[in-house]
Structure formats: C-alpha cells, structure tokens
Amino acid sequence: MDVDIRLLTDLIKKESSFVDNLLAETGKVIVGQKEMVERVIIALLCQGHILIEGVPGLAKTLIVKTIASAINAKFQRIQFTPDLLPADIIGTVIYNQQTGAFKAKRGPVFANIILADEINRAPAKVQSALLEAMQEHQVTIGDETHKLDEPFLVLATQNPIEQEGTYPLPEAQVDRFLLMIRVTYPTKTEEQDIMERNTAGMPQAINPVIQPAELLRARETISQIYMDEKIKRYIIEVVNATRNPQDYKLKELKSLISYGASPRASIYLNLCARAHAFLRHRGYVIPEDIKAIGMDVLRHRVILSYEAEAEELKPEDIIKRIFDAVEVP
Numbered sequence: 001m002d003v004d005i006r007l008l009t010d011l012i013k014k015e016s017s018f019v020d021n022l023l024a025e026t027g028k029v030i031v032g033q034k035e036m037v038e039r040v041i042i043a044l045l046c047q048g049h050i051l052i053e054g055v056p057g058l059a060k061t062l063i064v065k066t067i068a069s070a071i072n073a074k075f076q077r078i079q080f081t082p083d084l085l086p087a088d089i090i091g092t093v094i095y096n097q098q099t100g101a102f103k104a105k106r107g108p109v110f111a112n113i114i115l116a117d118e119i120n121r122a123p124a125k126v127q128s129a130l131l132e133a134m135q136e137h138q139v140t141i142g143d144e145t146h147k148l149d150e151p152f153l154v155l156a157t158q159n160p161i162e163q164e165g166t167y168p169l170p171e172a173q174v175d176r177f178l179l180m181i182r183v184t185y186p187t188k189t190e191e192q193d194i195m196e197r198n199t200a201g202m203p204q205a206i207n208p209v210i211q212p213a214e215l216l217r218a219r220e221t222i223s224q225i226y227m228d229e230k231i232k233r234y235i236i237e238v239v240n241a242t243r244n245p246q247d248y249k250l251k252e253l254k255s256l257i258s259y260g261a262s263p264r265a266s267i268y269l270n271l272c273a274r275a276h277a278f279l280r281h282r283g284y285v286i287p288e289d290i291k292a293i294g295m296d297v298l299r300h301r302v303i304l305s306y307e308a309e310a311e312e313l314k315p316e317d318i319i320k321r322i323f324d325a326v327e328v329p
Contacts (some may be wrong), residue, residue, distance in 0.1 A: 008226060008283035015221045016281050021209040025070045028204040030063055031197065032190040039181055039296060040067050040155070042275040044215060045222055048178025048268065049134050049154040051119075051169075051300060056159065058183045059194075064115045064155050071215055072208035073112035073151065080122035086129035093142040104141040109133050112151055112212060119156040123167055130154065131173055151215055171259075171303060178268055179293075180300035218278070225274040226284040230329035234287060235269045238294065241322045242302050248325045253318060256308035261301035268297050287328045295319055 019041065026037050036052075040063070043050050052060055061077060068075035078089060091107035108114070109130065116130060133139050137148045156177070158169075174180070186194060197204075237248075243260030245253035273289040280289075295316060302315045 005226060005284055008224065009281075010283075012221065012225065012278060012283040013281045015218055016278050018210045018214065018218075019279050019281070022067075022070055025206060025209045026063075026066050029066045029197075029206060030059065031193045032186050033059065033063060033183070036063060036181055036183060037067065038276075038279055039179055040064065040153070041279065042272055042293070043155075043178050044071075044151050044153055045219055045275040045278065046178060046268070046271045047151070047219065048271075049156070049176070051174065051177040051180045052155055052157045052183060053180065054157070054183030058185070060155075060157055060183060061115055061117070064113060066206055068113040069206040070208060071112075071151075071210050071212060073212055074149070075113045075115070076108040076111035077115040077117060078108050079117045080119050080126065082121060082123065084122045084126045086126055089126065089129055090133060090139040091141045102142065104144055104146070106141070106146070107139075109139060110146070110148065112149055112153065114152075114154045116154055116156040118159055120158050120168055124170075127167065127169060127173065130156075131176060135176060151212055174300045175262055175264055177300065178272070179296040181296055182299070222271070222274050222278055225277050225282075227270065227274065228285070228329075231273075231285050231287065231290070232270070234326070234329050235266055235273075235290060237326050238290070238298075238322060239263075239265045239269070241326050242298065242319075245322070248322070250321060250325050253321065256305055256311075256313060256318060257302060258305045259303040261298055265298055265301050269294065272297055291323060294323060 022041065023034070023037060030037060039050060054060060065075050065077075087107065089107050089109050091105050091110070093102045094105050095101075096103050119127060119130070133148060134154050137150070137152055138145055139148065140146075185191075239261050241248045241250065242257065242265075245251065245257065269290060272293040273285045276289040276293050277283070277285045298319050299315050302318055304313060304315060304318065308318070
C-alpha cells in the first residue's frame with residue numbers, strides 16, 4: 001500500500017497540536033516527570049491502563065489529577081484497603097421505600113480517570129471487579145449493565161516498600177495493563193523547585209486545553225500512523241527474544257527468564273509506538289519509538305526465574321540486554 005508520508009505527517013501535526021499545550025499546562029503544576037505525563041497521554045490515546053510503582057510522596061496523585069483537569073475529564077481517587085468490597089467500587093442496588101423499587105447507585109468507577117491507590121492492599125475479588133471494568137469498559141449492578149464514559153483510564157499504584165498485609169496482583173492480571181511505570185525521585189534542582197512551589201502559598205490553576213471528544217478523535221488518527229513492515233518485524237523479534245533468548249546469542253538469559261512476554265506485548269508495542277510518534281508530531285514510526293516505550297510495555301511481562309532473583313537482577317536488566325542484542329532495522 002502506497003502511503004504519502006508528507007501528507008500523513010501534516011495531518012498528524014494538525015491533530016497532535018494539542019500535545020504541546022497539554023504538556024505546557026501540566027508543567028504549571030508538575031515539576032519534572034515529563035516521561036510519566038507522556039505515558040499517561042499515550043495510555044489515553046491507546047485505550048489502555050497503567051500500573052505505577054513508586055514510593056509515597058512522588059506526586060502520582062497530583063500528576064493524574066492535573067492531567068484530568070487539563071483534558072476537562074472527571075477524576076476519582078479510590079484508596080484501596082483490605083476491608084474494601086466490590087460494591088464500594090462499582091456501586092450497588094438500593095431500595096427506595098417511597099417508590100417501592102430498587103435503584104442502581106453508581107460507584108466511584110464512573111469517572112474518566114481513576115486513580116486506584118495501592119491496588120495491592122485490596123483482596124482479589126475487589127481487584128477483579130476493577131479489572132473487569134478496565135477490560136470491558138462496563139459494569140453490572142444488579143441485573144443492569146452500565147457502559148462507562150470514554151475516555152476511561154485506570155492508573156493503579158503499588159507501594160514497593162510495604163508488603164505486609166498486601167494481596168499481590170496475579171501475573172495474568174498484571175499483563176492486562178498497557179504500561180508499567182516506575183516513578184523515581186526528582187533531581188536536586190527539581191526538588192528545590194517543588195519545595196519553592198509548594199511553600200509559596202499560591203497554587204496554580206489548571207485550565208482545560210482539550211475536551212474529551214477531541215481526545216477520542218485523536219485516537220482514530222493513531223491507527224493511520226505509518227509503520228513499515230521492517231518495524232513490525234523488529235517488534236516481533238524483540239518479543240520473541242524474551243521467549244527464546246538463545247536464538248539471539250543470549251543463551252545465558254534462558255535460565256533467567258521463566259516466562260517471556262505474551263502476544264499482548266506485540267500489540268501494545270505497536271500501539272504505543274504509534275502514540276509515541278503522535279506525541280512527536282510524526283506520521284510514521286521509527287525504531288527509537290519502540291525503544292523509548294519498550295521498557296514500560298515489557299517490564300511487567302517478562303517474568304524472571306528464581307535464579308535471576310537470587311542474582312538480584314531486575315526485568316529492566318534483561319530487557320536492556322535484549323534490545324542491545326536484537327538487530328535494529
């Protein structure tokens with residue numbers, strides 16, 4: 001199929017013009033963390049969800065709330081606790097004595113952007129209720145099914161420090177997240193800026209720079225971004241290298257990987273690379289897009305063996321070696 005890259009790039013430049021405004025608006029409140037802000041925009045464009053890991057106090061809630069304000073979307077924060085019930089998230093049926101009828105009372109999941117704080121603190125049935133809503137974009141209350149408003153994005157956080165009293169997410173459920181992000185500490189310069197902004201007593205107001213309807217239109221444009229067959233093949237080779245490292249002169253990794261990435265990894269690398277190109281106002285995907293987003297797509301899909309854990313290796317160590325070994329088109 002012949003594609004006019006110049007015309008396509010002009011279209012993408014026009015459709016992605018809001019991105020710079022969105023980054024500038026969120027930058028009024030958020031110091032640094034540009035990569036995380038971009039990943040949230042990518043998830044919104046790809047209809048996916050994000051799992052965030054980071055110690056408390058790194059502005060995870062602030063980032064999500066700020067982006068929600070900038071796109072004029074409804075935001076809800078749900079604090080997960082061991083005594084939480086599925087009805088506390090999706091809602092329940094209540095009896096109206098005046099009318100003698102049952103009525104569905106909607107839960108906090110009926111919003112555009114949900115921050116599921118410390119998702120691993122809630123029991124499996126609560127996690128399952130949220131993950132069903134994430135997958136189906138609908139919930140069932142009583143005998144009625146309710147569609148969730150679009151865009152619908154869940155950002156679930158995990159605290160890597162405290163593991164007592166937690167219910168770790170099963171690997172099959174973790175695989176359903178589009179991206180897994182690790183939030184790190186700010187630099188000294190950024191931390192000084194954060195300190196000064198938060199002690200000045202003048203909170204910055206965030207103005208909407210895009211409406212949800214415009215964001216939904218941008219989603220349709222993502223699929224038009226051109227991806228060469230060589231780039232598609234590169235994605236397949238990278239994912240296959242997580243399953244069969246010995247085929248890529250990485251025999252030493254075979255004993256370190258219990259399970260390689262699932263086919264979702266190939267699908268999400270394709271989608272996220274297109275979205276990454278969209279953020280760069282490009283109408284075509286280049287290998288650097290795959291490398292830029294690859295770690296966040298693969299981090300939670302490459303399951304390490306006990307041997308790797310004994311050597312104190314992390315998935316990032318393995319994935320970096322795979323990207324270094326697979327030939328770039």
